[in-house]
Amino acid sequence: MFIEDIRNDFYNILLGNRVLLLVHYDVDAICACKILQGLFKCDNISYTLVPVGGISELKTAYEENNEEIKYVVLINCGGTIDLVDILQPDEEVVFFVLDSHKPTDICNVYSDGQVRLVYKDDEENIPNFDDIFRDEEDDENEESGSGREGLEALVERRRARKEWEERRHTLMFNYTQFSYYGKPSACVLIELSALASRLSQAALWAAAVAAEAHAALYVRSPARCLLDAEALHRYVAAARRHDDSTANRTACVVMEKDAWLPLYREWTLEAALSHAAMLAPKLKLYARSGSSRLRQLLADMGFPLQQARQAYRSMDVELRRSLLTALETAAPKHKLPVPTKATFILQRPHMSPLAALDAVYVIMALIEHETLPKAEGFQLALAALEVSGENEAWRKGSAAARRCLQAVASLVHATLSARKLLLAGPFSYFIVQDGTPEASVVRGPLWLGEAARWAAGGAARPLLASAATDPHTSILLGLPPRFEQEPRNLFGAAFEQAATKSGVTVSLDNVDTSVITLPTSQRAQFLDALTALLA
Template sequence: MFVEDLKNDFYNVLLGNRVLLLVHYDVDAICTCKILQGLFKCDNISYTLVPVGGIAELKQAYLENNEEIKYVCLVNCGGTIDLVDILQPEEDVVFFVLDCHKPTDVCNVYSDGQVRLVYKDEEEKIPNFDDIFRDDEDEEEEDPGGGREGLEARVERRRARRAWEERRDTLMFNYTQFSYYGKPSALVALELSWRVSRLGAREAWAGAVAGAAHEAWGLRGAAACLLDAALLTRARSRTTDNDDGHQSVELVLEKDAPLPLYRWWSLESALKHSPSIGPFLKLHSLAGVSRLRQLLADMGFPLQQARQAYRSMDVELRRGLLEALETAGARLGLRDVSRTAYILRRAHAPPLSALDAVYATAALLEHETIPRSEGFQLALSALDLESENESLRLGIQSAQRSLEAVARLVNATLSARALHLAGPFTYFIIHEGTPEAAWVCGPVWLGVAARWAADAAGARALVASAPLDNQRCIMLGVPPRRQEPANLFGAAFSQAAAKSGVSVSLDHVDSSVVTLPTAQRAQFLDALTALLADT
């Protein structure tokens, strides 16, 4: 069932109770957790926080922490699976689900109250209850009797049931064939903080980062991202103070260059490693290098200036960066060379864009050496507003290395013509022993590499795979970026696994991400190609 009133039907229910908070490893979930932690601290709500990476970890976390717990809050996990069936909870346990992964499982939607969905996305076309659930107990109890009339009644009843089952299967197929992302969970939590009069700079900043993550990863269309951030835009006037009451933090909305970490990098490095501009420069070719230098020349930036740290550049060049990039980008036919972005301005600290915080947080979650549970805590700390934030600095450094690895990997793949065409989609495989494999073995950075390659190669959907260890690999699929961000690979992976007999793990909360034995990857790709070629 859906929660109608965020304050009374969700937050007020938690007051005075201990809460089990299960949070997925992604940027939006981290931002949502940050907002909820602030609310819980204000109202003395005790909670147990457990990060989870998949359905198996979700089940284990619940089993290990459900003692004397009556309220469970799930962030970006649990919405797409039948929670009651998988977790087998006691009847008095209530699950509050705040999950941007869609479509929502219909058993959660029509739960009698044990599963409560905190937000209803108007984009979801949920089938009616009577069209997908049917109670045949009364029919079985009614005996049509013997004779010809009774036989005809039974035959007619079976025919009607088969027709109803066919309609239900068609409805469920149409409902579940595409996976997609709804409104960022952090922006729903931000609305809750507004309603309970707890909205401050920390909450607004977390919401801005979550919205920027959905836009940067291409999870939501541009119009949807704009509508999602409507409350954040209205609330900025109330987010200029930090907790000690000093006017030292301000969240502003302004045009900015879509260059990741350029304030912490050189301009040339930011252009070369930008997932939104790099693909169109086609740096895997000699012409791409010339195109980059032509872009800098058209902008009026000498190579000496472009290659030094941004903070050391000439002040006039820094001030005219955005205008120069827009003018030169239009001349070269580059798209998305500027965008409206949230910038955090703090005393005695350089401006921090929400996009930079997205990459820093993602890098901590999928750090090359830091354990994932530790990276989760560092990612939470990176969202703090303090000007001296060691976690943020660590995340920025890791994000720079990860973006460099992604750029090298994609450029090497394209230059070696290792991007293969398989019917309606293309794919590339990162083999074990590849130097960049350690950086892109998680869904975030592998997804960045996949979208980069898809943009550079054309408008086709793309599948990418990377090794996890000596025996297993990860595989994910991304839709064409310039189209609606509905992803058909979730359902396709499931069907291909069933037809091929490959032991594919569908444990990830995003159905378009799977793991499978490396030895069976070719067999699985053949089955996927045959399946999608028939659709």
Template sequence: MYIEDLKKDFYNVIIGERLLLLVNFDIDSICACKILQYLFRCDNVVYTLVPIQGIKDLKNAYNENRSEVKYVLLINCGGNIDIVESLEPDDDVVFFVADNHRPTDVCNVYSNGQVRLLMQPTSDEGIPGFDDIFRDEESDDEEDGEEEDDDDDEGEDSEERVESARQKRMRMSEEAILKRREKRVWEESRRRILFEYTQFSYYGQSCSVLMFELAWKLSKDNHDLIWWAIVGATEQLILGKVENQHYVLESGNLQNHVSRLSHQSSADANAQNTGVKITFDKDLRLALYRHWTVEASIKHTMYTACKLKLWSLRGEKRLNELLAEMGLPLVQSRQKFSAMDLVLRKEFQTSLEKVSEKYGLSNIVYASFVLQYGFRSRFCAADVVYAMLALLEGTGKTKSASDCFLDALDCLSRSQKDILTGGIEKAKRLLECIFKQVQTSLDMSQVLSAGPFLYLVIQEGVLDSACFSNPHCLSLLASFALRAHVAISRSRRAPNLPLVISAPLDHAEGTCLILGIPPVSEDSPRNFFGKAFEQAAEKTNSRAVFDYFDTSCMQLKCEDRGKFFDALTSLLS
């Protein structure tokens, strides 16, 4: 069930109670968690925080803590699965769910109160009506041989009784046939309605924005909280989770809050916000350019790399022409942005805007937020997103997944600037790995057409292949590879074809990660691969694991990959 008032029906309910907080492994979830931690400290709410990566982690985390808690809050997880069926909780346990994954499971939507959804449905979600998907299970068989009054039957002839009974049985048989037919028609309609509802996966409002609005209603909002909400909303844009129009509307809403808080802090010199300034203005769609060299940033940004085809010698020549036309010497473009000549640094954005049309970079500018505190600390929201991605996906022998989660959580604190700076350095290496892999894939023509879709397989043993064993990094690689392929392809169909990408996951287990993304031509990032993967795996009996909350990502045995792709081709043809 959906709850209307977050303050009354959620926050006031958990105050004074022990809470289990289950947080998904993504940036929006971490930002929402950071806002909640601040609120919980203000009101002394006792909670247990457990980061989770999939449905298996969700079940394990709940079973380990089920005896201690009666209230569970799930951030960006659980909304698109039947929670009661999956976790089998006691009747008095209440689950609060804030999840941006869509579509929401209908059992959660129509829960009698054990599952309470904090997000609000939008008109385009098309949630099926209750009567279309649920009905009371009634016995189809009527009781035979109802007792009749002996006094009424005494005068009846035995032949009349036999005829009456025969006619009654015929009527009951006809009614039973009609009921079975009606039930079959209803079940077919139910399957069709549920398929239409669940065939596309997509994303709703950022959970960090939702939690900031809760803090605002509680009169506990400040500059740090609005910044964390901004980072969560920016992640959705960078990873292509929402369309550009959605981000424009959301950023306008956040800008109103930034203006209000800036006005309050200037009038009320709050010590906590002194020296903190958030600005909303035009910015360049270049990755980490304030912390990198201009040349490297332009080269490793997906948008500029695909427009200028920077993986080729001709593209590099075009980049040099662009820099020359901007009046930016190569010596200056190859040193760190902060060390560039002051005049060139100040004029960099306007210089690039002037030549953007000539080089096909019409969307190089977008509206973004910048946080500044102190004299030298200046970070764009996108910079923080890339840093957190690199920290979050830096799992390996040295660090556990939980440690990476906590690093990403800590880098949001202004007092932990060193962690953020380290994350930015890791993000540079990650973007370099992605660019090299795209360049290799194009040079070796590894992006192949299967007919209804394109596919790319990253083979075991490829340098830096371990970088892509995580869904977020693989998603960035898939988007870059698809756009780069479309940029050089002579086929008119290329912009209308989706991409399926595979990367090694666990060498010992012999598993790989499979991920699908929609075509470049699609404005709306709705993804149909979740259902398609399920059907292809079922058809071929492939050893697949659907553990991620994003249904367009799955694990598969490498041996089954060939027959799985064949089934997927047949299914989508």
């Protein structure tokens, strides 16, 4: 069931109780967790925090931590599965689900109160209860009646039941055929913070990073991203006016036009341009003439190569001030999208500003760090969201993010230049060869997805990407066509059907249904079945 009042029907119920907080490994979930931790700290709510990576981890985390727990909060996990059926909880346990993964499981929607959904997205076209669920007593009484009239009534009931089942199948197919993302969970919780009079710059910054993540990773259309952040814009503007009136000198979140380049303040301008998801695919840097295109772009911007290749903070001050104007002037000459946009910036006294886009890549790099355990990376990602200043977690994440971006660029360039982006009828695909230097970076869905978006370049054809997670298992994810404008994904349902037809042992454990794992030895067989299914 959906709750109507997020403060009274959700947060106030948690006051004075111990809470089990289950959080998925993604940028939005970590930002939402940061906001919720701030609220819990203000109101002295004790909680147990457990990060989870998939449905099996969710089940294990609940079984290991449910003792004397009455309230469970799930962030970006649990919404797309039948929680009661999978977790088998006691009747008094209540689950509060805030999950941006869609569509929501229909059993959660029509739960009698044990599963309570914190937010309903406008895009969810949920079927009516009577069209999905049927009273079992009607079926039990189907055989009643005798004589001709009873027989006719029986035939009519069976005909009506068959029509109902066919209609139900059609409605459920239409409801579940696409997977997609709803409003960022952190943007929902920032409204709760405002209602609870607990709005802070830390909460605003976390919500800003989550909103930027949905835009940067193309999980929401541009129009939807603007609507999702509408309340956040208002809160940021109000906080800015308050800070200006009180001459506050602490860190504050502002909305400003900025270059849409990853980590350029901590990198060189040339490197940032080379690894910008918006520009790199369009510049075709994998081709022999790619480097000359980049140099020509810098020349048209009026930036000497010597300046572009040194640390941004060491560049000439006048060049730094003219960066946005130079980008806006030079980009159209090269038929590039204008790499500037209004974005969220964290301004801090006596320190360089932080861009929300940079925080997105830092958190991704910490979540899927090459050497750190996932739980440790999760805690570092939470620490990297601190607004007080650059801490060790941010520095470690920033260095890791630059390495990841370099690995993704190297992988995509090698794939495209060697023509390893293969065509399989209705879709294209590429496979990251195990043992390559980049394989250890893209073994998770976040960075493999980033590589897939670079390789696709906004093409009108769906794309699959696969990489090994261990010596015997591989991850496979699907990217819809024209994902920049319409990110709804059909691969979740297609993967499930292909697995059934091919007999391949596929794990559908990921909360995002467009990501699966399967035995590497059966990958070719599965791709053949998927090709036949989508042809």
